[in-house]
Amino acid sequence: MLMAGRSRKRSKRNYILEMLSVIFFPKRCPVCDEILEPELVHRKIHPGCESRLYPVTGAVCMRCGRPLENSTQEFCYDCNRRKREGTPIKQGKALYLYQGEIKTAMYRFKYSNKREYAGFFAEQAVRKYGDWLRAKEIDVIVPVPMYKKKQRIRGYNQAETFAVELSKLTGIPVDTRFILRVKDTVPQKELDDLKRKNNLKSAFQKTENIVQYKHILVVDDIYTTGSTAEAVAEELLKTKNCQVYFLSICIGKGM
């Protein structure tokens, strides 16, 4: 009786807290950025807005998760081209194609403090790739780190925000100290292939860790050429006997 009374009290308190948070911190739709009506708060998106996104479906590249133009192929053009060099990432997955509405959504997520979008993306990631995460026995989530000074100015690292939400839903811990960005780099999109590689050379540095991770999931907001993800993975692989997987919210269509 006493327990039932207590839990009733607690649920009433939770309800009030929830209501207050709806009033003071209204949740917004990641696509149109309008405040969500109370009945849509649990969905975290307007159904009509969701239908304007391009989820990654159908045949995808075995390595990076990019949709394939030709479903008889195993790898996308980029991965095929790099196959000879090898890549430190065992396998990657992505939620949406980086085209249409998601581009502005990602911009706000990254630069306009719309951290709340992470909840929606994490839920979608678990719905779509929960089985994959379990099958790969991921034991830690590592967000692509941001240069410390940059993060201080921006106030947050969007990849980390996504990682934290993913961790809440999966129970897999996040490690933000395992790898650091020790060099402030120029945005990759402004560079060609070779300059990209040089730009990222020794940009990341693994710290000493006590826990020995075996299956690491690196997460980021956008995967374009994959060179950032690979630079992070290369550094992580300095730990023996571990495997690196990758998950991004968006992926570029590639060539």
Ligand SMILES: [Zn+2]
């Ligand atoms: Zn909307």
Ligand SMILES: [Zn+2]
């Ligand atoms: Zn690929």
